[in-house]
Amino acid sequence: xxxxxxxxxxxxxxxxxxxxxxxxxxxxxxxxxxxxxxxxxxxxxxxxxxxxxxxxxxxxxxxxxxxxxxxxxxxxxxxxxxxxxxxxxxxxxxxxxxxxxxxxxxxxxxxxxxxxxxxxxxxxxxxxxxxxxxxxxxxxxxxxxxxxxxxxxxxxxxxxxxxxxxxxxxxxxxxxxxxxxxxxxxxxxxxxxxxxxxxxxxxxxxxxxxxxxxxxxxxxxxxxxxxxxxxxxxxxxxxxxxxxxxxxxxxxxxxxxxxxxxxxxxxxxxxxxxxxxxxxxxxxxxxxxxxxxxxxxxxxxxxxxxxxxxxxxxxxxxxxxxxxxxxxxxxxxxxxxxxxxxxxxxxxxxxxxxxxx
Numbered sequence: 463x464x465x466x467x468x469x470x471x472x473x474x475x476x477x478x479x480x481x482x483x484x485x486x487x488x489x490x491x492x493x494x495x496x497x498x499x500x501x502x503x504x505x506x507x508x509x510x511x512x513x514x515x516x517x518x519x520x521x522x523x524x525x526x527x528x529x530x531x532x533x534x535x536x537x538x539x540x541x542x543x544x545x546x547x548x549x550x551x552x553x554x555x556x557x558x559x560x561x562x563x564x565x566x567x568x569x570x571x572x573x574x575x576x577x578x579x580x581x582x583x584x585x586x587x588x589x590x591x592x593x594x595x596x597x598x599x600x601x602x603x604x605x606x607x608x609x610x611x612x613x614x615x616x617x618x619x620x621x622x623x624x625x626x627x628x629x630x631x632x633x634x635x636x637x638x639x640x641x642x643x644x645x646x647x648x649x650x651x652x653x654x655x656x657x658x659x660x661x662x663x664x665x666x667x668x669x670x671x672x673x674x675x676x677x678x679x680x681x682x683x684x685x686x687x688x689x690x691x692x693x694x695x696x697x698x699x700x701x702x703x704x705x706x707x708x709x710x711x712x713x714x715x716x717x718x719x720x721x722x723x724x725x726x727x728x729x730x731x732x733x734x735x736x737x738x739x740x741x742x743x744x745x746x747x748x749x750x751x752x753x754x755x756x757x758x759x760x761x762x763x764x765x766x767x768x769x770x771x772x773x774x775x776x777x778x779x780x781x782x783x784x785x786x787x788x789x790x791x792x793x794x795x796x797x798x799x800x801x802x803x804x805x806x807x808x809x810x811x812x813x814x815x816x817x818x819x
Contacts, residue, residue, distance in 0.1 A: 514594060516730050517576040518794055519803065524572050524734075525790045526808050528565040532784040533811060535562075535767055545765040563759055564740050567721050569787070570758075573598055574718025575732035597786070597793040604782035605709040605761070611775040612639030616677070618701045618772075622694050623674055627681040638680055642673055646702055658702040667691065670698050706775040707760035717754045785819050788812045 535545065544555040545562070576598075613632075616639045620627070646658060649669045653661055658669065674686040691698075709717075721740075722732040735743075743751050761776055771777045791812050795802045 514576070514797075516579075517572060518797065520730075520734070521569075521572050521576070522791065522794045522804055524565070524569045525787050525794070526804065528569050529784070529787045529791060529808070529812065531562050531565050532780065532787060533815070536781060536784055545762050545767070559762065560741060560744060561737075562762060563744075563755070564737055566761070566783075567717050567740070567755075567758060568734050569601070570714050570718045571721030571734045573601070574715055575722045575730070575734075577715075577718075578722075579731055594790070594793040594797055597790040600789055601783065601786040602711055602714055604779065604786040605714060606711050608643075608706055608708045608775065609636060609639065611704060611706060611778075612636070612643050614772070615639060615701055615704060616642055619673065619698065620677065620681075622697055622701065623677075623686045623690060625674075625678060625681060625683050625686065627683050630681070634680065638677055641676055641680070642702075645669065645673055645676065657705070658699050663695075666699055667695055669702070670695060673702075700773060704773060704775050706779070707757075707763075708779070709758055709761055713754070713757055717758055720751060720754050785815065788815045792816065 544558040613635050616635055619625075619642070620630070646669070649661070649665070649672075650656065650658070653665060655661060658666060661669065670691050671688075674691060677683075678685050720743075721734055723735055724731060725733050744755055746752070761780060765774070765776055765780065767777055767780065769777060791804060791808065795804050795809060
């Protein structure tokens, strides 16, 4: 009888051992996978942090150099006058203008170099560097984003033409701004002129009518009277003739690629070309390179920072770039304030600018 019981329980014991062994194996496998993934996440985080750290110093130096130059430009009584004029015959003015262009391009180059290294790290957006990453995005946005100018243009036209609407949501205004900018661009392209102010009076009136009808249609309002359009045409032309030179994000990547060179045997994969090479590039005959330089130069070409900000959106564009550069320096300092090498004079100036903004 005992032998029969043993015979019955023996398979069950073996089966139990199999289940236990399988369970232990599964548990070990799961824990191993969790450990491996945790190590991988930690390694990725450390790799991202290390990459940002590698570029922190050159970013800080480049941002500081541009910040002080723009502080000089926008500081009352400063030397921003050297940006005025298309040609700079005085050697000092030419140097300052070209140097400003170099500092803007260099910072774009360092940002591009950082992004190119990060592209090989999947999920490169850890919380530890989110403030710095946000500051870099602010810099890109300051150069590229023209939505606020389009919004201001539409709001001015609505007020000028006495358009009455029950509800003007930001979304509706933004969409109207995009449409208005498109209509202006098409009109300029068709007539082969660079600004609405260079259109004939008849074409200016026709464009105003087209835009007014588009606005009232989008806002479900009564059409603007012909007499009112004629009475306000000069002011409308001013609103529609805003000078702009938005430097789009893909263009920023392009100028960044132009400014960096790959290096070996260094802690960083990329470095920025020196001022000597940059000046030779500007004076050279390589049209492929000059196209990119002209696009960036358009931001500061013949720029009067004390001029009418409504008629020249580049003033606000450069000022936003100035603020974004200050935010970048602050983020770099906060990322490692203990070992921060940013001079106290720079930090004080940055705080002054950000507090006044």
